[in-house]
Amino acid sequence: xxxxxxxQTGCSDYDSHSHSHHLQTNLPTLYSQPSLPSVPSLTxxxxxxxxxxxxxxxxxxxxxxxxHTSYISSLTLAGKFLYSGSDKEIRLWKRNSFDSEVDHENxxxxxVALGKGAVKSLVVLADKLFSAHQDHKIRVWKINNQESGxxxxxxxxxxxxxxxxxxxxxxxxxxxxxxxxxxxxxVHHVDTVSALALSSDESLLYSVSWxxxxxxxxxxxxxxxxxxxxxxxxxxxAMALSNDGNVYTxxxxxxxxxxxxxxxxxxxxxxxxxxxxxxxxxxLALSTDGSVLYSGACDRSIVVWEKDxxxxxxxxxxxxxxxxxxxxxxxxxxxxxxGSADKTVRIWRGVDGNYSCLxxxxxxxxxxxxxxxxxDRYNTSDASYVLCTGSLxxxxxxxxxxxxxx
Numbered sequence: 001x002x003x004x005x006x007x008q009t010g011c012s013d014y015d016s017h018s019h020s021h022h023l024q025t026n027l028p029t030l031y032s033q034p035s036l037p038s039v040p041s042l043t044x045x046x047x048x049x050x051x052x053x054x055x056x057x058x059x060x061x062x063x064x065x066x067x068h069t070s071y072i073s074s075l076t077l078a079g080k081f082l083y084s085g086s087d088k089e090i091r092l093w094k095r096n097s098f099d100s101e102v103d104h105e106n107x108x109x110x111x112v113a114l115g116k117g118a119v120k121s122l123v124v125l126a127d128k129l130f131s132a133h134q135d136h137k138i139r140v141w142k143i144n145n146q147e148s149g150x151x152x153x154x155x156x157x158x159x160x161x162x163x164x165x166x167x168x169x170x171x172x173x174x175x176x177x178x179x180x181x182x183x184x185x186x187v188h189h190v191d192t193v194s195a196l197a198l199s200s201d202e203s204l205l206y207s208v209s210w211x212x213x214x215x216x217x218x219x220x221x222x223x224x225x226x227x228x229x230x231x232x233x234x235x236x237x238a239m240a241l242s243n244d245g246n247v248y249t250x251x252x253x254x255x256x257x258x259x260x261x262x263x264x265x266x267x268x269x270x271x272x273x274x275x276x277x278x279x280x281x282x283x284l285a286l287s288t289d290g291s292v293l294y295s296g297a298c299d300r301s302i303v304v305w306e307k308d309x310x311x312x313x314x315x316x317x318x319x320x321x322x323x324x325x326x327x328x329x330x331x332x333x334x335x336x337x338x339g340s341a342d343k344t345v346r347i348w349r350g351v352d353g354n355y356s357c358l359x360x361x362x363x364x365x366x367x368x369x370x371x372x373x374x375x376d377r378y379n380t381s382d383a384s385y386v387l388c389t390g391s392l393x394x395x396x397x398x399x400x401x402x403x404x405x406x
Contacts, residue, residue: 016194016237016282016327017210017252032324032341033279033299042304042317042355058402059347059359062098062386065396067091067110070118072390074132075372078124081151082372082388083112084396085119090131090141092151098386098398112153113141121196123205125219128156130205132193138207140222157222160187164223187224189213195239208249210235214259214268228268232257238283242290246271250281256295258313276303276315285329285336294319294336296326302338302348304355319348321357324367332373335403337387339368345389347401361399366392373401381405 070087077083082093090113117134124130129141138159144152164187184190191211198205198219205217212235214228232251240248247259247268256274261267279298286293293305293313302319324341331337335358336348345361345368370390377384387399 016280017192017235033297035320036276036278036299036301036303036318039276039301039303039315039318041320042350042353043320043357056404057358059361059399061361061363062398062400064363065093065398066394068394068396071366071369071392071394072396073118073120073369074122075370075388075390075396076122076124077372077374077386077388082396082398083122083124083129084390085122085131086394087118088116089114090119090122090129093396095386112151113139113155115139117192120192120194123196123198125198125202125205128219129153130196132196132207134192136189136191136193136209136211138189138193138196138205138217159217159222160185160224161222186227186229187215189215191235194235194237197239197241199241200243206239206241206247208236208239210237212236212251214239214247214249216268226267228259231259234280237281238295240284240286240293242286244290246290248284248286248293250284250295250297252280254279254281254297256281256284256293272312274305274313274315277301282325282327283329283338285331287331288333294329294331296329296338298325300324300326300340302326302329302336316353317355319346319355319357321346321360327367328370330371330373332375332385333383334406335373335385335401337371337373339371339389341367343367343391345371345387345399349403351406358403359401361387361389363397364389364391364393364395366394376400 068086072086074085080095084091089111091110092112115133119131121132127143131139140157141153142156189209191209193207193209195208205219207215212232214231216226217224232253234251234253236249236251238250250256254277258272259268260271262269277297281297283296291307295303300322304316305313306316308314322340322342326340328339338346343364347358348355368389368391373387376386382402382404385401389397
């Protein structure tokens with residue numbers, strides 16, 4: 001399939017949901033909103049010594065994986081493997097192939113799982129792979145290691161499980177109305193499941209959806225423990241979990257909400273609402289220690305929030321440079337990676353409160369929908385990162401980034 005046909009096929013649902021959301025129709029946010037004049041820019045011209053460091057940063061594309069026939073909607077790195085999700089399929093790529101040419105004729109062997117609808121999010125936990133789908137379901141796949149060194153994947157469960165649904169359906173109080181003449185149990189998502197995330201102890205799986213709910217599942221038996229109904233006024237596009245227990249959700253309603261489990265009721269409640277974007281929030285990412293939150297939206301800005309002395313997230317500024325919507329964010333160490341509808345990826349790092357764009361990666365022929373990264377090598381002089389980016393052009397690009405240690 002050529003680029004144009006792929007692009008057109010994916011355009012109806014490639015993006016995070018726009019503000020004019022309803023449960024059956026989804027339109028792309030191809031056109032960015034105006035930037036944020038009320039938020040100061042954190043990007044400044046680097047001081048002389050820092051400019052010298054930036055000039056020594058090296059980046060290059062190691063390889064391009066071609067195999068998906070529809071746009072790439074999710075990526076995650078797990079040990080020796082990269083998992084990618086597109087329309088209905090999940091593929092597996094070995095990290096040792098990052099440095100070599102891929103045998104395109106044998107790529108079909110990399111298809112490890114099939115579902116229904118675009119695979120919006122992927123999470124690996126030990127020998128399980130969780131996938132979020134456009135058909136409103138979360139699927140759980142068992143990873144079986146073969147003696148030959150290959151891995152076999154079998155579907156372990158579909159969430160909500162049949163047992164969970166059956167038990168909840170017995171009591172009328174467990175039913176919720178989703179349309180005028182249709183009800184279902186509260187454990188069901190009734191629209192695209194847009195993001196998944198694991199709790200710090202990996203005992204809980206969190207999911208958010210375009211149905212405006214936040215749900216919490218137990219990872220050992222897949223039971224749905226809680227559902228926060230009407231968590232937002234519009235579709236939820238993104239989520240980030242902090243080690244301190246805070247859950248951040250970003251929505252097409254332009255808001256970011258902060259949730260925390262109450263020790264008394266053992267339920268999640270709203271503790272803060274962060275409002276600064278003037279268009280739908282598409283992506284969230286947290287610094288390693290959870291003290292800095294990055295949010296990307298259709299307004300082309302990445303807003304930087306930092307915890308104040310009282311523990312509240314406050315705006316310190318915005319990272320500007322992308323010319324269209326921010327679609328994805330990822331943080332590794334002190335680097336922030338951002339992907340945009342402008343077909344580029346930017347790499348940011350902050351020094352003394354001033355952020356600089358270290359590099360702009362070009363090469364994709366369509367909007368960059370998802371990305372993931374990990375540190376590959378670290379020594380006294382520099383750090384090497386592997387960055388994987390997925391696009392509407394149906395390609396996955398693997399980049400090596402070498403950054404001097406400050």
